[in-house]
Amino acid sequence: MAEYTIKMADERGHVLEQIENGASEAEIRDRFAQQGYFVYSIKSKGLLSGEVGLPRRRKIKQEQFVIFNQQFVTLIHAGLPIIQSLELLIKRQRNVFFRSILQNVRDRVRGGELLSDAFEAQAVFPKVYTTTILAGEKSGNLEEVMGRYISFQRLAVSFRKKLISSLVYPTLLVAVLIVMMTFLITFVVPQFANLYHTLGAELPPVTSFMLAIGVNAKHYFLYTLAVFAVGVFFLWRWMKSDSGSTQMDRIKMATPMLGDIWLKYQVAVFSRMLSTLLSGGLSLVPSLETAEESMQSRLMSHGISTATRGVREGQGLARSLEETKVFPEMSVEMIEVGESTGALPAMLNSIAEFYEEDVQNALATAMSLIEPVILIVMGVVVAFVLISLYLPIFSLGAGAMH
Numbered sequence: 001m002a003e004y005t006i007k008m009a010d011e012r013g014h015v016l017e018q019i020e021n022g023a024s025e026a027e028i029r030d031r032f033a034q035q036g037y038f039v040y041s042i043k044s045k046g047l048l049s050g051e052v053g054l055p056r057r058r059k060i061k062q063e064q065f066v067i068f069n070q071q072f073v074t075l076i077h078a079g080l081p082i083i084q085s086l087e088l089l090i091k092r093q094r095n096v097f098f099r100s101i102l103q104n105v106r107d108r109v110r111g112g113e114l115l116s117d118a119f120e121a122q123a124v125f126p127k128v129y130t131t132t133i134l135a136g137e138k139s140g141n142l143e144e145v146m147g148r149y150i151s152f153q154r155l156a157v158s159f160r161k162k163l164i165s166s167l168v169y170p171t172l173l174v175a176v177l178i179v180m181m182t183f184l185i186t187f188v189v190p191q192f193a194n195l196y197h198t199l200g201a202e203l204p205p206v207t208s209f210m211l212a213i214g215v216n217a218k219h220y221f222l223y224t225l226a227v228f229a230v231g232v233f234f235l236w237r238w239m240k241s242d243s244g245s246t247q248m249d250r251i252k253m254a255t256p257m258l259g260d261i262w263l264k265y266q267v268a269v270f271s272r273m274l275s276t277l278l279s280g281g282l283s284l285v286p287s288l289e290t291a292e293e294s295m296q297s298r299l300m301s302h303g304i305s306t307a308t309r310g311v312r313e314g315q316g317l318a319r320s321l322e323e324t325k326v327f328p329e330m331s332v333e334m335i336e337v338g339e340s341t342g343a344l345p346a347m348l349n350s351i352a353e354f355y356e357e358d359v360q361n362a363l364a365t366a367m368s369l370i371e372p373v374i375l376i377v378m379g380v381v382v383a384f385v386l387i388s389l390y391l392p393i394f395s396l397g398a399g400a401m402h
Contacts, residue, residue, distance in 0.1 A: 004019070004020055004025060004028055004042050004043065005017065005018075005019055005042070005043045006018060006019075006020050006028060006032065006039065006041075006042050007039075007040040007041045007042075008032055008037040008038060008039045008040055009037065009038045009040060009285060009286060010036070010037055010038075015040070015285075015289070015312075016037075025042045025113060025114075025117045025121065026112050026113040026114055026117055028042055029042060029114065029117065038283070038286060040131075040286060040289065041120060041127075041130075042117065042120075043120075059124060060095075060097070060098050060101070060124060060125075062153065062156075062157055062160075063157055064095065064098065065125075065153070066150060066153045066154055066157060068089060068093075068098075069146060069149065069150050069153070070150055071089055071092075072085055072086075072089060072146070073143055073146050073147055073150060075088060075089070076142065076143050076146075077143055082109060082115060083106060083109055083110055086102055086105060086106040086109070087106065089102060090102045090103055090106065101122050101124060104118075104121075104122060105118040105119055105122065106118075108121065114134070114137055115133055115137065115142075116130050116131075116133040116134035116137055119133060126294055127290050127293045127294050128149075128273055128276070128277065128290050128291070128294045129149065131277060131282065131286065131287075131290040132145055132146065132148075132149045132276065132277065132280050132282075133145070133146065134282075135277065135280040135281045135282040136280060136281075138281065141281075145279075145280040145281065148276050148279050148280055149276055149280070151276075152272055152273065152275075152276040155272065155352075155356075156269070156272070159268075159356055159360075162360060163265075163359075163360075163363065166360075166363050166364065166367050167367070169367070169371060170367060170370055170371055170374060173371065173374045173375065173378070174374060176378070177374065177377070177378045177381070180378070180382065181381065181385075184382070184385050185213060185214050185217045185385075186214070186217050186218050186221055187218075188214075188385075188389070189210060189211060189213065189214025189215075189217075189218075189385070189389065190214050190215055190218045192211065192214075192389045193211040193214060193215050196211070196392060202392075203392050204388075204391050204392065206388045206391065207388050207389065207391055207392055209388075210385065210388040210389060242298065245298040246298045246299060246302070248298075249297050249298045249299040249300075250299065252297075253299065257362075257366050257369075258366060260362065261359055261362050261363055261366065262297070263297075263328065264328070264355045264358055264359050264362070265355070265359050266295065266296065266297040266300045267300075267327060267328060267331050267351070267355050268351070268352045268355035268356045268359060269295070269296075269352075270291055270295060270300065270304065271331070271348040271349070271351040271352040271355070272348070272349070272352035273290075273291045273294060274287055274288070274291050274348050275344075275345045275346075275348035275349045275352065277290055277291070278344060278345045278348070279345045284311055284317065285308060285311055285312055288304055288307065288308040288311060288317075289308060291304055292304040292305050292308065299326060300326060302324075302326075303321070303324035303325075303326035303327065304324075306320070306323070306324050307320035307321045307323070307324055308320075310323060316336070316339055317335055317339055317344070318332050318333075318335040318336035318339055319336075321335065331351050331355070334347055334350065334351050334354075335347065335348070335351070
């Protein structure tokens with residue numbers, strides 16, 4: 001017998017979390033399902049769940065995961081049993097880590113576990129995926145539910161690629177600026193310092209200031225780099241904490257222009273995810289809880305958690321989201337229309353499409369403004385450095401002519 005942490009909801013939507021002893025995750029799930037509970041997740045507290053020896057910190061590429069699911073659904077549609085479908089995909093899988101994960105899933109399913117439990121035990125798959133599979137297993141329509149998830153993932157991958165491609169050029173410009181300034185400060189400026197020291201010339205204040213920066217940067221470059229690396233590490237650790245992540249999210253949201261884009265992107269992801277879960281047959285409260293755990297934005301996650309409590313107490317989704325003061329007014333109004341007409345999943349899809357298009361247009365506009373600003377900053381900084389360095393030479397030349 002092993003200890004498991006079980007998270008479940010009763011008929012009224014109240015979420016419970018407790019520790020139970022059982023022979024397997026499947027046995028515990030069946031036990032509580034027969035008692036009328038909706039089992040949200042079961043996680044092993046010991047080392048008896050078959051997870052020993054598998055690396056857990058690595059991730060599977062999203063594109064690779066989408067391809068796997070497309071092939072998996074195709075095999076199920078062709079009438080192949082789940083275990084046989086997994087066997088075929090394991091043989092075709094070239095990624096060693098992913099293959100080991102699928103082998104563990106196959107062994108668990110062969111041992112009697114539900115497919116959703118087997119995937120959840122790997123601790124590398126998104127919560128929305130395992131919850132979607134669970135909904136498919138409960139409804140008896142795994143193929144259709146997974147098909148919706150694949151559509152959701154394909155749209156997410158396509159949207160993310162467009163966002164990344166929009167950020168490539170500005171990122172390159174910033175990188176070039178940093179490399180150029182590092183070269184000028186640590187190499188070119190010290191050379192001019194040696195030259196003026198040899199000449200013994202009287203230097204303008206701006207040149208003295210620039211030479212002091214260059215000489216100190218050359219001498220303390222490694223120390224500065226080490227301090228910067230340590231600072232970045234501690235900042236990264238702080239951002240991983242709940243308070244740090246929430247604070248960084250507030251900073252993102254408050255950033256002019258880009259903050260609005262970030263908020264709309266998160267609303268689009270939430271709407272698409274919730275629509276997929278509801279269309280798969282999952283009820284509203286578990287769908288909201290899954291979406292909450294899957295959000296990148298900590299502020300958005302806290303807002304969804306607050307809204308979930310409101311829905312559990314009998315409030316409508318639109319009103320609960322409105323009270324969080326996080327979601328845009330238009331999205332709340334559209335959700336309210338979807339609730340009143342009984343077409344909430346379709347309306348959520350419409351919200352996602354609206355905000356995805358809005359984000360792409362806003363990002364294109366922002367990048368068209370940011371790129372020339374970066375170029376202007378690069379030109380001004382480089383011009384200031386060069387003028388400050390050559391100013392004494394111009395002065396010496398003018399003095400020699402007189």
